[in-house]
Amino acid sequence: MRCYSQLDIKAVRQQFTDTIVIGAGHAGLAVSYCLTERSIDHLVIERGEVANSWRNERWDSLKLLTPNWQSRLPGFSYAGDDPDGFMSMSEVIGFIENYARFCKAPVQTGTTVTALKLNSNGYHIKTDSGEWHCSSVVIASGACNLPAIPKVAEAFPADIQQLSSWQYRNPGQLQEGGVIVVGASATGLQLAEEIHRSGRPVTLAVGEHVRLPRVYRGKDIQWWMDAAGVLDEDLDDIDDINRARHLPSPQLVGSCQHQILDLNTMSGLGIRLVGRLMGVQNGAMQFSGSLKNVCALADLKMNRLLKTIDEWIEQCPDGSRFEPAERFDRTAVDEDPCLGLSLDDGKIRTIVWATGYRPDYSWLDVPVLDRKGMIRHDGGITDSPGMYLVGMPFLRCRKSSFIHGAEDDARFITRHLATFLKQKGSAPLSIQL
């Protein structure tokens, strides 16, 4: 396998290789490691630097919600002295950079893929600094390239500041005055709390969400989900994969106090809870009356997960070493929640959209997108022979969304890819540099 230096790459403008991986986040690098294991000639093309999205697309105070011990990639894992801690953004960047160095990934940074086409010989990739031909391609360009903002955003008056969680860095960016955070996943709750602590009155619009305690029976909830096999649930275990792929992130925060972050915490701080934002009419926001129901549903699902954990412990020969089972207070909501808030009285100055993210495939010229603009795939294998996808929620199993889920996915994809290349017979010419 050839490693390309920046000099080599810049010297030759049109190149051939067996496989191009698009994106040098952890998922693309995990694939690179597995391709190298199989001696498959490849190149990773990255528009920014390694770990670009963690450098440029996250807010300042963010910490991973997965504990350090869970940060592992093929051949590599967290080696620090705080396995139960949570990485800050600079630590995540360092972790992924170290991984790229460790696996000697052939990464060409500062190069944006502008078009990907299929032709009779394979794939043709245009970038802003040259073109490539390859037999197979792995799309590892991320699931969170752009904010997913609902259409209702267009109905807000121009003097209300709008910011997505993708643009948000810290409360200093916000106008003085009241803020509404829309979305009650991990992002929405973390931002609502931080903005509240900056002294601004915060309202949180709550739709469907996933409630989890940080610690249960003396262990981190991620530990339990790992141990009880919940994170290993795969495509065959799931009735509605489309739904599983669109579940909001769990209400968790990584903090050294192992703090619980749920709607009761929000209310306790003085953050006002309202239902899902439905629309804007006559200068007022309208909220769904379903707040109580969505909270009851989230409580129910949390208790179902805790029951799964309890049952798993019962099967454990040394289950008595764990703390006793407990249940958490149900989510407290107003019997008569607020259904409308005026935008005319100057009390709400800013809206923060914590409504999720979506990938950007504007450069993809192969007919593999469904009507919602997502790549059709079966566990990462697309309809286009030799084209693969990694780094998406529930790609093959529940843990696919997390850093530690990349290994199994990358190994599966590269196994399939290697067979594809073998069946294809002739790998494309390896160019002499």
Ligand SMILES: Cc1cc2nc3c(=O)[nH]c(=O)nc-3n(C[C@H](O)[C@H](O)[C@H](O)COP(=O)(O)OP(=O)(O)OC[C@H]3O[C@@H](n4cnc5c(N)ncnc54)[C@H](O)[C@@H]3O)c2cc1C
């Ligand atoms: C707010 C937030 C918090 C998260 N917290 C956790 C957590 O606590 N624990 C955890 O395990 N996971 C967490 N995740 C999930 C997951 O780890 C990330 O989404 C992760 O970044 C996905 O990795 P990736 O390698 O698939 O994509 P990315 O890290 O997004 O990497 C994709 C790369 O592709 C590059 N790229 C994109 N388009 C092009 C192009 N056209 N040409 C060239 N390069 C391109 C990008 O620059 C980027 O570097 C979090 C995600 C978010 C958004």
